[in-house]
């Protein structure tokens with residue numbers, strides 16, 4: 248496998264882990280994605296995975312139901328820890344070494360996140376699964392992914408999601424939405440494209456980090472994206 252990047256942060260949507268179910272974790276999907284990550288790491292790419300929590304809980308939805316937003320976001324961050332532990336185990340089962348690190352320290356279940364610990368695991372070829380987003384409420388795991396990419400000097404953020412790229416509008420709501428092959432961070436921000444939050448795009452722009460958006464529904468989606476193959480949108484200057 249000829250790969251484009253030496254070190255990447257893969258942003259894995261929590262919803263991607265539900266497979267065809269409506270909530271939580273689908274074991275077959277987890278195993279497929281774990282094997283794909285293991286293949287990428289075996290090809291020599293240092294892979295950190297920032298995992299979302301939308302298959303369990305989103306803070307904003309909890310806040311809509313009357314839970315204090317900061318409390319609701321804490322629940323959301325804990326959801327990402329559940330996904331990270333499941334993914335760490337699935338990657339190990341797929342035959343590749345993995346470590347989960349949490350931005351919210353909970354040493355009984357996994358190692359607390361630190362930049363040094365993450366760099367150490369990446370340097371040893373372990374798929375490093377980063378839980379808890381930024382560790383702060385009022386953020387998302389998209390912003391967490393770009394933040395980790397900046398502090399770990401990753402070459403790119405690879406957003407593995409439900410859609411095959413960035414569209415002019417949410418394609419799940421607007422069938423007439425048009426897909427972009429390439430756009431700049433400025434375009435994504437000025438057009439208010441909600442595939443990622445503005446904070447994530449702004450941080451990526453400031454730190455010159457390209458973002459590759461692709462669908463995780465395809466077989467070997469991550470390995471293909473690492474080789475520059477398959478359908479995707481590239482957000483870069």
Ligand SMILES: Nc1ncnc2c1ncn2[C@@H]1O[C@H](COP(=O)(O)OP(=O)(O)OP(=O)(O)O)[C@@H](O)[C@H]1O
Pocket residue numbers: 259260261262263298299300301302305387389407408409410412413414415416417418419440441442443
């Ligand atoms: N302009 C757009 N182009 C493409 N997708 C868009 C756009 N605007 C909104 N979306 C929606 O954004 C979603 C991508 O978000 P994603 O599923 O990765 O959520 P997340 O918050 O990052 O993760 P989680 O699933 O854990 O909540 C797509 O499923 C798509 O419906």
Ligand SMILES: O=c1ccn([C@@H]2O[C@H](COP(=O)(O)O)[C@@H](O)[C@H]2O)c(=O)[nH]1
Pocket residue numbers: 261298299300301304305306307319320321322323324325326327379380381382383384385386387388389391
């Ligand atoms: O830095 C962060 C990251 C996430 N959260 C909360 O977790 C959920 C799930 O994350 P998604 O990015 O939506 O998958 C999110 O809705 C927030 O409530 C957070 O508070 N801080």
